[in-house]
Amino acid sequence: MAPTPITLQQLTYFLAAVEHGSLSAAAEAHFVAQPSLSEQIRRLEHQLGVTLFVRTNRKLILTDAARMLIPHAQRTVAAAEEATTAVNPIRNLTGGTVSIGTFSSAHHLIHTDLVANFRALYPQVHVRIVGLNSVQVADAVREGQLEAGLVALPVDDRGLDVGPVEWAAEAVYLTRDPERTRRPILIQEIAEASLILPETRWGDLDPTRRQLLSLAQNAGVTLNPVVEVESPAVALELAARGVGDTIISLPLANALGATKTLHWASLTPPLIETFAFITRRYANLTPASTILVRLARQLLAQLPQAQLPADAQTPPAITST
Numbered sequence: 001m002a003p004t005p006i007t008l009q010q011l012t013y014f015l016a017a018v019e020h021g022s023l024s025a026a027a028e029a030h031f032v033a034q035p036s037l038s039e040q041i042r043r044l045e046h047q048l049g050v051t052l053f054v055r056t057n058r059k060l061i062l063t064d065a066a067r068m069l070i071p072h073a074q075r076t077v078a079a080a081e082e083a084t085t086a087v088n089p090i091r092n093l094t095g096g097t098v099s100i101g102t103f104s105s106a107h108h109l110i111h112t113d114l115v116a117n118f119r120a121l122y123p124q125v126h127v128r129i130v131g132l133n134s135v136q137v138a139d140a141v142r143e144g145q146l147e148a149g150l151v152a153l154p155v156d157d158r159g160l161d162v163g164p165v166e167w168a169a170e171a172v173y174l175t176r177d178p179e180r181t182r183r184p185i186l187i188q189e190i191a192e193a194s195l196i197l198p199e200t201r202w203g204d205l206d207p208t209r210r211q212l213l214s215l216a217q218n219a220g221v222t223l224n225p226v227v228e229v230e231s232p233a234v235a236l237e238l239a240a241r242g243v244g245d246t247i248i249s250l251p252l253a254n255a256l257g258a259t260k261t262l263h264w265a266s267l268t269p270p271l272i273e274t275f276a277f278i279t280r281r282y283a284n285l286t287p288a289s290t291i292l293v294r295l296a297r298q299l300l301a302q303l304p305q306a307q308l309p310a311d312a313q314t315p316p317a318i319t320s321t
Contacts, residue, residue, distance in 0.1 A: 004043075004047055005047075006044060006047055006048070008076070008077065008080050009040060010041065010043060010044040010047075011044070011073040011077055012077055013026060013030065013037050013044075014044055014052065014066075014069070014073055015070070015073050015074065015077060016030055016037075017037075017041060017053065018060075018062065018066065018070060021059045022059055022060060023037055023038050023041070023055075023060065041053070048065070050063070050065035051063050051065065052065055052066040052069065053066060089124070091287060093122045093124070093125055093287055093288055093291070094122075094124050094125075095124050096125055096126070096286075096288065097125070097126040097127070097128055098118075098125055098126070098127055098128065098147070098286065098288035099128040099130065099145075099146050099147060099289075100128075100129060100130070100146055100147060100148045100289060100292055100293065101129075101130040101131070101132055101137035101140055101141065101146045101148075101151075102129065102131055102149065102150040102151075103131070103132075103133070103134045103137065103150060103152045103275065104131050104132055104133050104134075104199070105131075105232050105249075105252050106150060107131050108233075108252060108255045108256060109252065109255055109299075109303060110296060110299040110300065110303070111129055113299055114129065114292070114295055114296055114299055115129060117295050118291065118292055118295055121291070122288065122291070125288050127292070130146060133199060133201070133202045133206060134149075134152045134153075134155055134206070134207050135155065135156075135202050135205050135206065135207075136202075137149035137151050137155075137278070138155040138156055138157075138160060138278060141160060141279065142159045142160055142280060144280065147279070147280075147283070147285055147286065147289040148277055148278065148279045148285060148289055148292075148293055149277065149279075150166070150275060150276070150278075150296060150300075151207075151275065151276065151277075151278055152207040152208065152273055152275055153165070153207060153274045153275065153276055154207055154210065155278065157278070159280060159281050160279065160280060160281055161278065161279050161280070162278050163277040163279075164276060165275065166275055166276055166277060166297055166300045166301075167300040167301075167303060168272055168273065168275070169249045169250060169251045169252075169272070169273050169275075170249070170250050170270060170272055171208055171211075171247050171248060171249045171250070171267070171271040171272070171273050172249075172250045172253070172264040172265060172266055172267070172271075173185040173190065173245060173247055173264060173265050173266075173267060174236065174239055174245060174246050174247070174248060174253060174258060174259075174262040174263070174264045175245040175246075175262060175263055175264075176239060176240060176242050176261075176262060176263070177245075178263045180193075180245070180263070180265070181263040181264055181265035183265065184265055184267060184268035184270075185265050185266070185267050186267075186268055187212075187215045187216055187219045187267065188219055190223065190247070190267070191219075191221040191222060191223055191224075193245050194226045194227075194244035194245060195223065195224075195225040195226060195227075195244055195245060195246070195247075196225060196226065196227040196228075196229065196235045196238050196239055196243060196244040196245065197212075197223075197225040197227075197228050197235065197246065197247065198228075198229055198230065198232040198234070198235045198246070199230065200228035200229055200230050201230060203228075207273070208247070208249075208271070208273055211271055211273075212271065215267070215269065215271065225244075226243075226244050227243060227244055232246075232248050232252060232256070233256055235248065236248060236253060236256055236258040236262065239258075239262055240258065240261045240262055247267070247271070249273050250264065251303060254304065275300070277293055277296075
């Protein structure tokens with residue numbers, strides 16, 4: 001059976017007894033009851049297999065073992081204090097770096113205000129905002145590269161805690177042709193259109209693409225985009241030039257000014273994008289990350305939302321097996 005490890009508390013109480021010359025004075029200095037302090041020192045003696053003090057009515061007399069232990073105990077306690085001091089900037093928000101990830105197009109919606117608001121509160125903390133596809137954000141949080149992430153659902157939630165939906169927006173069909181938007185668009189019509197889709201790198205793994213694919217499969221049709229690009233902004237620009245039509249969240253299309261040049265219509269059934277924060281399972285966020293997430297929540301609550309249809313459903317997070 002492995003021996004019980006010596007604790008920092010035991011060494012601290014030992015040094016206090018050495019300094020004050022009595023267990024009662026050491027206990028008073030550390031605001032603990034004398035029996036509790038005495039018990040910890042007895043355990044330390046038992047674990048070391050030596051007697052540290054000769055106890056008399058007047059004072060404690062140090063043994064040779066105690067004298068040999070003192071410098072080691074002092075170095076250990078000092079090292080622990082140095083470790084605590086080293087992380088003070090992180091705990092007190094006076095230094096360090098905070099890193100979170102967001103879905104790729106969030107920089108059009110909240111990044112500027114998020115960074116500015118945080119830096120106004122904590123100018124000594126460095127901020128690292130990583131904009132990636134939600135698939136990448138989930139992987140980075142799972143692997144510990146990022147503390148938290150704001151993602152579009154659904155994502156693979158293995159090893160992750162997925163928070164409640166923070167924001168929802170309707171993805172709509174955008175085209176230069178006003179005749180195509182006089183009524184909601186059927187998925188069968190989308191399958192026949194010259195379709196431009198963003199997030200080409202991730203394809204059907206992208207959360208919005210996954211929803212589109214599900215709609216198409218349920219209707220017995222196949223989506224074959226004529227153009228795939230990485231950026232939603234590029235997809236909208238191509239649609240404005242008449243290259244094809246695209247499907248983008250309405251708030252994002254508004255933020256990019258696309259609704260001034262393009263016409264839009266809802267899909268039927270509607271396609272709702274939902275967004276939530278993810279963290280590693282059982283992980284505790286640093287104070288800086290906790291505040292950054294809180295500020296992001298506040299900004300998300302202020303974002304204009306599309307008028308979501310009454311029958312809109314939130315897609316669940318998907319766990320891969």
